[in-house]
Amino acid sequence: RKEVEQDPGPFNVPEGATVAFNCTYSNSASQSFFWYRQDCRKEPKLLMSVYSSGNEDGRFTAQLNRASQYISLLIRDSKLSDSATYLCVPGGYQKVTFGTGTKLQVIP
Amino acid sequence: DTEVTQTPKHLVMGMTNKKSLKCEQHMGHRAMYWYKQKAKKPPELMFVYSYEKLSINESVPSRFSPECPNSSLLNLHLHALQPEDSALYLCASSQSHPGNYGYTFGSGTRLTVV
Numbered sequence: 001r002k003e004v005e006q007d008p009g010p011f012n013v014p015e016g017a018t019v020a021f022n023c024t025y026s027n028s029a030s031q032s033f034f035w036y037r038q039d040c041r042k043e044p045k046l047l048m049s050v051y052s053s054g055n056e057d058g059r060f061t062a063q064l065n066r067a068s069q070y071i072s073l074l075i076r077d078s079k080l081s082d083s084a085t086y087l088c089v090p091g092g093y094q095k096v097t098f099g100t101g102t103k104l105q106v107i108p
Numbered sequence: 109d110t111e112v113t114q115t116p117k118h119l120v121m122g123m124t125n126k127k128s129l130k131c132e133q134h135m136g137h138r139a140m141y142w143y144k145q146k147a148k149k150p151p152e153l154m155f156v157y158s159y160e161k162l163s164i165n166e167s168v169p170s171r172f173s174p175e176c177p178n179s180s181l182l183n184l185h186l187h188a189l190q191p192e193d194s195a196l197y198l199c200a201s202s203q204s205h206p207g208n209y210g211y212t213f214g215s216g217t218r219l220t221v222v
Binding site: 031032034036041042043044045046049051087089091092093094095096097098099100101 | 149150151152153156163164166196198205206207208209210211212213214215216218
């Protein structure tokens with residue numbers, strides 16, 4: 001099993017839709033998780049940190065399922081500006097491995 | 109100040125050139141990183157500095173030489189690069205390493221080796 005696995009997408013969703021991505025991780029000892037968004041030809045930017053069962057910030061909700069070793073990101077009321085690649089990263093290790101990312105395209 | 113500043117933003121260099129990438133942060137972070145990112149791929153770790161000491165070198169070729177002059181600065185010295193080294197080079201910082209903290213990335217240096 002890879003350290004971090006994400007569905008590469010692309011997820012094409014209409015404006016206003018709700019979309020969810022999953023990220024599975026292999027190390028059951030992971031204590032912290034991060035979602036980054038990366039726009040085309042830009043640097044990754046930290047979107048959300050998750051230290052317990054989940055986190056919510058406006059339209060964005062991250063949920064952690066430790067038993068099944070996955071973390072999800074839910075985006076409600078999608079905006080055109082949400083179009084980006086979303087990278088999942090388990091933290092707390094010597095070597096931090098980024099997931100391959102899930103590409104989201106929100107269409108008008 | 110919550111930024112990581114990288115210079116230059118773009119760099120074109122020949123295979124015999126020597127150049128340096130620079131990175132600066134003033135957030136008091138004690139860990140700094142160099143990542144390499146190719147198109148449509150996730151960032152790949154190259155080096156980690158923790159408290160100004162090199163703690164991880166991900167088997168990076170010696171034509172890449174990192175340097176951490178102080179807790180705010182990180183350099184990457186480049187020499188005799190190959191065209192396949194063309195990529196986006198990202199600097200990042202975090203409060204500590206390893207640690208349960210997210211990274212702050214700089215905007216990157218887009219390097220082209222000709």
